[in-house]
Amino acid sequence: MKRLFWILLPLALPAYTHAQDADPSRFQLERTESGFIRLDRETGAVSLCREAEGNLVCRMAADERAAYEKELDLLGERVTALEKRLDAQPSQNALPGEDEIEQSLSIMERFMRRFMEIIEEFTTERDNAEPAPQRT
Structure with missing residues (x-):
């Protein structure tokens, strides 16, 4: 459950900070017989509001709540699927086994031997080449 919280937290923060910086003219309140209706002019969302103990308490309309x-639910399913994929992947922190180390060293040894052969060929060719005439 903690994992779900930390995954969903970044999704909630932009909405929270956006709500803190909301434009005062964004919402429109209309009085009704049972309280108020709050219209969000930006999203079109409608909330039902009541006055309780000097505060205006708003709740989403039934269709918005659904x-x-x-x-x-969709986000929860995505998180579950991502967690399953993450659990199915091999650990990235696992050290290589003895076979993998031996294979890597074998490849490096072949590379170094071939590289040294190439250097030796160039050195031999240079030593066998005719000396360049002096230009003094």
């Missing part, structure tokens, strides 16, 4: 719950 859409919100559906989105949370």
